[in-house]
Amino acid sequence: MWSSSRRSAAFTLIEIAVALLVITVLVSGLVVPMAAQLEMRRHDELRRQLEDAREALLGFAATHARLPCPATETSRGEESFAAGGDATNGNCSNFYDGLMPAAALGLAPLDPQGFVRDPWMTERNRLRYAVFGGGSAVNGVANPLTRANGMQAATLAGLADASHFIFICSTGSAASASGCGPAANQLTRRAAFVLLSLGPNANDVPAAAGDEARNQAGIPAFVHHEPVAGGNAAYDDVVQWVPVHLVVHRLLAAGRLP
Amino acid sequence: MRTSPGRQRGTLFLLALLLALACLGVLVAMDLAAASGSARRDRLSDAALAQAREALVAYAVDHPINATVGPGYLPYPDLDDDGWAESTCGSQSGDSGQEQRLGRLPWKTLGLPDLRDGYGERLWYAVSSKYKGLLNCGVSRACLDMSPDAALGTITVRDSSGVVLHDGTVAESHRANEGGAIAVLFAPGAPLARADGTPQVRDCAPGECDDNGRCTTQPAQRAARCDPGNYLDKAADGRFSFEDNADFVDRNDAAGRSRNDNGFIAGPVTLPSGRLGVNDRLAVISYRDLMPRVMERVAREVASCLRFYASRPENGGRYPWPTPACRQAAGEWNGKPGVHFGRVPDTPFDAMASQSRLPRWWRVQGSSGAPGELPTAANACRVALAPDDAGAQRTSPPGSPPDEAQTAGLAANSWWNAWKPSVFYALAPAYSADSPAPSCDAGSCIEVLDVSGHAGASGKQFAVIVAGPALARDGFVQSRDGAGISAPGMWLEESNALLEGSAGCDAVVPPSFPCEGTGNCNRVTVGASSAVFNDVVVVSP
Numbered sequence: 001m002w003s004s005s006r007r008s009a010a011f012t013l014i015e016i017a018v019a020l021l022v023i024t025v026l027v028s029g030l031v032v033p034m035a036a037q038l039e040m041r042r043h044d045e046l047r048r049q050l051e052d053a054r055e056a057l058l059g060f061a062a063t064h065a066r067l068p069c070p071a072t073e074t075s076r077g078e079e080s081f082a083a084g085g086d087a088t089n090g091n092c093s094n095f096y097d098g099l100m101p102a103a104a105l106g107l108a109p110l111d112p113q114g115f116v117r118d119p120w121m122t123e124r125n126r127l128r129y130a131v132f133g134g135g136s137a138v139n140g141v142a143n144p145l146t147r148a149n150g151m152q153a154a155t156l157a158g159l160a161d162a163s164h165f166i167f168i169c170s171t172g173s174a175a176s177a178s179g180c181g182p183a184a185n186q187l188t189r190r191a192a193f194v195l196l197s198l199g200p201n202a203n204d205v206p207a208a209a210g211d212e213a214r215n216q217a218g219i220p221a222f223v224h225h226e227p228v229a230g231g232n233a234a235y236d237d238v239v240q241w242v243p244v245h246l247v248v249h250r251l252l253a254a255g256r257l258p
Numbered sequence: 259m260r261t262s263p264g265r266q267r268g269t270l271f272l273l274a275l276l277l278a279l280a281c282l283g284v285l286v287a288m289d290l291a292a293a294s295g296s297a298r299r300d301r302l303s304d305a306a307l308a309q310a311r312e313a314l315v316a317y318a319v320d321h322p323i324n325a326t327v328g329p330g331y332l333p334y335p336d337l338d339d340d341g342w343a344e345s346t347c348g349s350q351s352g353d354s355g356q357e358q359r360l361g362r363l364p365w366k367t368l369g370l371p372d373l374r375d376g377y378g379e380r381l382w383y384a385v386s387s388k389y390k391g392l393l394n395c396g397v398s399r400a401c402l403d404m405s406p407d408a409a410l411g412t413i414t415v416r417d418s419s420g421v422v423l424h425d426g427t428v429a430e431s432h433r434a435n436e437g438g439a440i441a442v443l444f445a446p447g448a449p450l451a452r453a454d455g456t457p458q459v460r461d462c463a464p465g466e467c468d469d470n471g472r473c474t475t476q477p478a479q480r481a482a483r484c485d486p487g488n489y490l491d492k493a494a495d496g497r498f499s500f501e502d503n504a505d506f507v508d509r510n511d512a513a514g515r516s517r518n519d520n521g522f523i524a525g526p527v528t529l530p531s532g533r534l535g536v537n538d539r540l541a542v543i544s545y546r547d548l549m550p551r552v553m554e555r556v557a558r559e560v561a562s563c564l565r566f567y568a569s570r571p572e573n574g575g576r577y578p579w580p581t582p583a584c585r586q587a588a589g590e591w592n593g594k595p596g597v598h599f600g601r602v603p604d605t606p607f608d609a610m611a612s613q614s615r616l617p618r619w620w621r622v623q624g625s626s627g628a629p630g631e632l633p634t635a636a637n638a639c640r641v642a643l644a645p646d647d648a649g650a651q652r653t654s655p656p657g658s659p660p661d662e663a664q665t666a667g668l669a670a671n672s673w674w675n676a677w678k679p680s681v682f683y684a685l686a687p688a689y690s691a692d693s694p695a696p697s698c699d700a701g702s703c704i705e706v707l708d709v710s711g712h713a714g715a716s717g718k719q720f721a722v723i724v725a726g727p728a729l730a731r732d733g734f735v736q737s738r739d740g741a742g743i744s745a746p747g748m749w750l751e752e753s754n755a756l757l758e759g760s761a762g763c764d765a766v767v768p769p770s771f772p773c774e775g776t777g778n779c780n781r782v783t784v785g786a787s788s789a790v791f792n793d794v795v796v797v798s799p
Binding site: 023 | 272275298305316317319320321341369370371470551555637651
């Protein structure tokens with residue numbers, strides 16, 4: 001066939017070259033939207049995961065009259081209690097820097113260690129979970145949310161009057177275990193539990209004292225704001241939370257309160 | 259064939275490539291469209307609306323209450339987009355401040371995340387004039403009255419074809435379920451042109467907002483960013499053009515209720531031209547969604563009061579005698595010995611005191627015993643006047659203040675005044691004051707039936723039965739005025755309406771006591787709300 005016409009063979013080559021050029025231009029134009037679309041898909045998927053996790057935790061609360069303790073890297077997706085801690089006293093080992101106890105809640109799909117990973121899928125992308133407890137007692141009841149019937153013992157009025165639960169701050173600049181700093185920085189102080197995904201940059205070391213570092217500092221204050229790209233202020237964490245009164249509402253509906 | 263075979267093959271190759279590219283392009287475009295398209299956005303909007311709706315219901319049902327103000331109220335809207343509810347939204351009857359009852363969802367007040375619809379907009383929220391919790395509610399009997407017959411919704415909502423789903427003009431409590439909505443949530447969606455052709459502009463003009471995006475104009479709605487007209491739509495279609503989602507009327511007084519026809523319409527409304535006229539997605543909190551849960555909250559509050567009373571050492575597990583319903587038409591609310599069904603009695607519980615039991619909800623002045631056993635303001639029974647102690651541990655002696663543990667509302671305004679005609683109380687004879695040793699082995703206890711009369715749990719010590727709004731059944735509408743207050747059948751349904759005995763009624767009407775002689779005076783019916791049954795029952799244990 002090549003010998004049949006030298007002229008036409010050359011023309012075919014030009015055609016191929018033109019075609020390749022067109023393909024290159026088109027594909028390079030498509031790559032960016034494709035990547036953006038993939039990222040959007042992942043965020044959608046994450047939103048769904050967080051919704052499932054939220055419902056699973058609220059369901060656990062309705063059936064056990066308590067919220068579960070966070071898991072740790074070594075607890076294989078089960079709750080992790082402190083030494084001497086159990087469901088009766090609700091004393092968790094890691095209230096504010098633990099992982100979603102996905103195996104204990106029966107979530108799927110699990111990674112080999114029993115955790116749920118967010119759509120970026122690395123080991124650092126395991127869903128994280130924090131629940132109010134530890135230091136401050138409510139109406140004289142320590143760990144009121146993680147102790148069996150702890151919310152009943154703290155009473156509805158006691159829970160309503162509690163000075164704070166987990167703080168959610170719109171900026172971390174002045175956030176500490178005791179609050180968000182200036183009132184304008186605070187989104188809420190009544191979060192019962194927090195769900196956290198470290199987002200696409202989970203494997204980067206967060207800048208010291210940055211908002212991402214604060215979300216892993218193990219304190220009852222979390223930072224939530226719009227993503228910020230690059231530099232020391234880089235922030236792509238996704239933070240979800242549920243207010244205490246919603247947990248109370250589910251327990252009331254289940255007859256676990258008052 | 260004009261061209262040579264080689265040349266033809268090359269052309270085919272190019273054509274095939276272009277075809278493949280076109281296919282790829284179409285696939286990618288379809289995928290993108292599906293992912294970012296309206297279906298996905300609507301799903302996100304609906305998820306945000308559902309989360310907001312649950313949080314509002316939770317707020318109304320579980321908000322802390324005290325001896326003066328009861329449950330059922332919703333927060334005011336956020337008018338200036340700072341996330342916090344405002345501190346006012348119109349008068350008690352709803353004849354003023356109408357525009358203050360439509361704003362953004364106060365997500366910070368509710369403790370929620372910053373919820374957005376599928377187009378990145380915060381949710382909007384309208385609250386019924388009857389359900390807004392006024393700051394000075396305690397001074398007004400009408401404001402405190404959130405009982406099932408009084409707290410009807412007031413907001414009219416139409417579906418996208420114009421059919422009225424919730425009719426805010428309904429004033430009769432037996433039609434409460436078809437009546438107005440209690441609150442409406444909106445996902446505003448993308449900007450549209452409103453009926454008059456003006457496009458919706460949502461950005462702050464210079465000087466309208468501060469650095470955080472809060473509208474600083476007076477009133478806040480004057481800023482484009484906080485003007486409901488820039489978010490909520492009005493269709494140009496002749497059929498629905500009367501319904502502007504950026505304004506509504508909701509009055510809860512007799513004179514104004516007929517004007518509540520001006521409500522909201524759910525999107526999407528498509529105009530004859532094919533253009534979208536209304537793209538607001540709505541979520542509604544109806545009377546049916548909220549009132550049964552508020553009734554249950556009240557039942558649980560009363561049950562915990564009764565349990566606390568029985569747990570006092572002086573009472574040894576015995577509950578107060580009910581006040582027979584037959585007495586309430588005469589305005590008598592005191593408990594009578596030997597009565598096992600009626601309403602929750604007012605203090606003093608003289609019939610209990612005569613049997614050496616506590617005459618109030620807990621121990622009072624002049625009695626001995628450790629203060630630690632007494633309640634504090636935080637955990638005291640909410641149908642009684644609260645003690646002074648605010649902390650976790652009681653330190654002051656019994657009787658501080660002197661009227662603590664009295665039934666609330668005897669001397670001043672209280673939510674309990676409005677609710678107590680609706681709250682009935684059945685006591686197991688085995689746990690009454692004259693029982694030598696409270697136990698179901700020693701005497702009769704409460705049995706539970708389902709709505710079709712099948713026996714369920716038994717061995718219950720008491721039941722609190724809260725009557726829902728009046729029903730139209732058995733050929734009559736339950737009428738509760740005048741003598742009706744004394745007829746359980748005007749309030750309760752099924753076996754619950756038949757529990758009253760003759761004890762304590764003496765010669766007062768009504769003379770009919772249907773359960774007597776059948777041995778059925780301890781059978782309580784529990785079931786889901788329906789057109790013929792709407793009692794909410796809490797049994798203990």
